[in-house]
Amino acid sequence: MIEALLQTLLNGAASGGVYALVALGYTLVFSVLGVINFAQGALFSLGGYLTYLLMGGRIGVNGALPGWGLPAGLPFWLALLLAAAGSGLVALLVERVAFAPLRRRGAEPLLALITSLGAGVVLVNLLQILMGAEGYAFPQESGALAGLPEVLMIGGARIRTIQLLLLLVCSAAVVGLSLWLERSRGGQALRAVAEDATTAQLLGINSDAMVRLAFVLSGALAGLGGSLIGMSVSLPGPYFGIGYGLKGLAVLVLGGLGSVPGAIAGGLLMGLAEALVPAEASGWRDALAFAILFAVLLLRPSGLLGRRTVDKV
Amino acid sequence: MNRTPLLQLQGLRVRYGNVLALQGLDLTVHEGELVTLLGSNGAGKSSTLRAISALVPTEGQILWRGGSLGGVPPHRIVRLGIGHCPEGRRVISRQSVLANLELGAWLRRDQAGIRHDLERCFDLFPRLAERRHQLAGSLSGGEQQMLAIARALMGRPTLLMLDEPSLGLAPRLVAEVMQVLKALHREGLTLLLVEQNANAALAIADRAYVLISGRVAQEGPASALRDDEQLRAAYLGG
Numbered sequence: 001m002i003e004a005l006l007q008t009l010l011n012g013a014a015s016g017g018v019y020a021l022v023a024l025g026y027t028l029v030f031s032v033l034g035v036i037n038f039a040q041g042a043l044f045s046l047g048g049y050l051t052y053l054l055m056g057g058r059i060g061v062n063g064a065l066p067g068w069g070l071p072a073g074l075p076f077w078l079a080l081l082l083a084a085a086g087s088g089l090v091a092l093l094v095e096r097v098a099f100a101p102l103r104r105r106g107a108e109p110l111l112a113l114i115t116s117l118g119a120g121v122v123l124v125n126l127l128q129i130l131m132g133a134e135g136y137a138f139p140q141e142s143g144a145l146a147g148l149p150e151v152l153m154i155g156g157a158r159i160r161t162i163q164l165l166l167l168l169v170c171s172a173a174v175v176g177l178s179l180w181l182e183r184s185r186g187g188q189a190l191r192a193v194a195e196d197a198t199t200a201q202l203l204g205i206n207s208d209a210m211v212r213l214a215f216v217l218s219g220a221l222a223g224l225g226g227s228l229i230g231m232s233v234s235l236p237g238p239y240f241g242i243g244y245g246l247k248g249l250a251v252l253v254l255g256g257l258g259s260v261p262g263a264i265a266g267g268l269l270m271g272l273a274e275a276l277v278p279a280e281a282s283g284w285r286d287a288l289a290f291a292i293l294f295a296v297l298l299l300r301p302s303g304l305l306g307r308r309t310v311d312k313v
Numbered sequence: 314m315n316r317t318p319l320l321q322l323q324g325l326r327v328r329y330g331n332v333l334a335l336q337g338l339d340l341t342v343h344e345g346e347l348v349t350l351l352g353s354n355g356a357g358k359s360s361t362l363r364a365i366s367a368l369v370p371t372e373g374q375i376l377w378r379g380g381s382l383g384g385v386p387p388h389r390i391v392r393l394g395i396g397h398c399p400e401g402r403r404v405i406s407r408q409s410v411l412a413n414l415e416l417g418a419w420l421r422r423d424q425a426g427i428r429h430d431l432e433r434c435f436d437l438f439p440r441l442a443e444r445r446h447q448l449a450g451s452l453s454g455g456e457q458q459m460l461a462i463a464r465a466l467m468g469r470p471t472l473l474m475l476d477e478p479s480l481g482l483a484p485r486l487v488a489e490v491m492q493v494l495k496a497l498h499r500e501g502l503t504l505l506l507v508e509q510n511a512n513a514a515l516a517i518a519d520r521a522y523v524l525i526s527g528r529v530a531q532e533g534p535a536s537a538l539r540d541d542e543q544l545r546a547a548y549l550g551g
Contacts, residue, residue, distance in 0.1 A: 185415070192405045192416050199403040202366060204391035204420040204468060 003157040008275045014163045014232070016271020017170025021225040022248025023255060023263035024177060025218030031194035031258045032214045033103075035112045039094045039120035040222050041245020042127075043087045045238050047223025048230035049127055050083035051076075055139050062132025073139055080169075080227045084220040091219020092212055094119045099215075120242075127238035136235040162232045173224055174264055177217070181260065190214065194258075247286075250293045256306020265304055317379040319344045319472055319503055320365070320395075324373035327360045327527075334360040336527040337373065342472065342505055347498040349506040349514040349535065352524035358507040359400050361524075362474050366390050366397045392420055396470025400477050400507075402457040404464070406450025410441055413449050413460055417467030427467070434463035437493055455486040462493065473497070474505045479513055491517055515539045 022040060029037045056073020059065050074082070098115035152159045181187035192200040193210040201207050226241055251270050255262025273292055274285045296304060320342040327335040335357045342348045350358050364371045367387045375382040377393055385393070405413050414434060418427045435442035438459040444452060449460055458478055465473055475494070479487040487510065495517045498504055508514035515521060518535040523544065531544060538544060 185419075188408065188412055188416060189419060191408065195405050195407055196403055198368060198387075199399060199405070200416075201368070201387040202391065202397045202399060202403075203416050203464070204388050205416070206386075206388045 002155075006155060006157040007159065009272065010159055010163055010167065012272035012275025013268060014166045014170070014271070015274065016268040017167050017174070018225045018229055018244065018267075019247055019251045019270050020174055020264045020267025021170055021221045022244055023251040023267055024174065024260065025221040026248060026252045027258060027260055027263045028214040028218045028221075030252070032190065032197070032211050033099065033109065033112070035099075035109045036116070036249065036252075037091075037094070037099075037215070037218065038113055038117040038245070039091070039098065039123060040218065040248065041242040042120035042123035043091055043094075043219045043222035043241070044226040044229075044244050045124060045127055045235075045241030046090060047083045047087040047226030048235045048241065049131055049136075049226075049238070050086045050223065051079045051227035051230055052136050052138055052235060054079035054082055057136060057139050059130070060132045060134045060136065062134055064130050076138075076231065080224065080231075083227050084223040087223025087226070088216040088220035090123070091215045091222070094123075094219070095212060095215040099211075120245075124238050124242065131238065133237050135237055136230075138231050138234070160232070166228045166232050169224065169228060173221065177221075178260055178264075186213070247289060250289060254293050254296055254303055256303030259303070259305045262303055262305035269304075316343070318342060318376075319378060320505070321376040321379075322361070322365070322374070323376070325361070325364055325375065326372040327357070327364050327369050328372075329369075334527055335364065335371075338524075338527070338529060340522055340529070342503060344471075344503055345501055346520060347494070347504045347506065347518050349508055349518035349521045350524060351508060351511045351514060351521055351538075352530075353509065355526075356524040357527040358524055359476055360527075362397060362399075362476050362505070362507060365395065365474065391468060391470075394469075394471030396465040396468050396473045398461050398465040398473065398475045398478065400480070402454070402461040404449040404452070404457050404460050406448065408449060409446050410449055410452070410460055411445045413464050414441075414467050417464035418469075420468060426469075430467055430469065434466060437466075437496075438463055455482050455489075458482060458486075458490060459493075462490070466497075470502075472503045472505060474507070476507045477509060478506075479508060479510045487513055 022044060025040050026036055029035070053070060054074050055076060056070050058067055058069035094116065098119040099112050102111055102115060148161050150161055152161050152164065181191060189200065189205045190210050190213065192203070193205060193207045197207040200210070222241070225244060229244065247270065251266040252263060254270065255264070255266025270289055270292065274289055277285050277288055318341045322338055322340040325335050325338040326333065338357070338361060340361070350361060352358050360369065363369045365375055367382065367385060367390050377395070382390065405416065408416070414431060418430070421427055440456055441459055441463055444456065449457065452460060462475065462478060478490050478494070482490065491513050494504060494506065498517065506514055506518065515535045515538055521533065521535045521538045522529050523531040523538070531538070
């Protein structure tokens, strides 16, 4: 019984950690621009596929280059980091294409919802053309878990090692990012831009560069999430990131728009609640997730840790 | 004076949609001067400062040490030595007083110099020193104004532009702020002071410009404008 509970909690915390990553990505962009980057889910998919390829995975029969793969696979850790960096760079491209031209024209910020959604659709379709719509399992032979056994025994419970690693990587990313935002010079400047971009410019801060940095970081978080899910489950097809993107959006609203602790708390709450749904009722997971969102918003329209008043003018 | 002015505006125009906020403004600031820009609401005072900081599109010339500032983005203007303490204080309310001051020194890398200037700001405004770890948003209006001025000073500007630093302050605090500006001027800082409170500004300024509907209506030594009863009655509300 205890064993089952421990497993359930760990599963919940692990998927909650991934939700938190996605929600933090949204939060970064939202705090500097006041808009949601709807390409976030596509970047999540991209991260998973990049990691797959970097680990030496081959393109399937429906892909553009069937059977093609890198001559040698990288270890999971390295592939994970490179895939995160790659997703970050593509996020920068999304900013240049879908956000920057609108900003320069002083267009209604809501329009960026449409352009970023479009960028996301293009990205997912490119993945489909290149990789095909089939599912992929990560190559397990390239030292994926760095020599660790696939299952660990903790307190009598059988725990999948990858779940534990997933939780560790998510925690490290979330804590690292929070510390950077709170303590570092760059983090201070990013938060200053988030609060008042014009005044930040009057202090000599390049607000545009900070916006770009926010996109790179948010893309890297999404890519990290996609890689971890791909490793712990599989890549079911190019659209798999979209579901996580939507869940991350729910988490973002649940925690409170623009709040970093809110994104983390919301992610964990969502992941744990889902994990408590019994396996035989797993079809109800998403329903439960959005029911929680609905209930929280009825009671607290600004989210769990959101600010009651919006101080953006 | 035939040396190159520090700042020179020639035929400066600023347009918001169909409204011409500045209709060809000429203004000169020499190094070491305290120049004040007076006028009522909507006369174009803030637009002038926003134009110099490249926050709004402009027509006409803005010359800094004789060179054009055309096309220079706002964050580069600061690097040239033009500090801008904006209207309404605009402190970063969700960060501490100390963090606000550190952000003021964003472009600097001289740690020793930054520490020295931080102490100097705390000497100028002792209340900021007491509240250095508080969130800037929790300060009173007067304290926020002091923080905004101190933050601009942390960038070590050659020219400090201030947009209505006396706005919304109690008379005692207005006097305090003006005393600080006077002291900074005496130390050699060049200041461009936008004010509605003409009496306070004229009391410390070297020269003054009076703006009406986006044009210079009158300019001259502050002492002359101080004594011009007619002007004061007409434009400056006594």
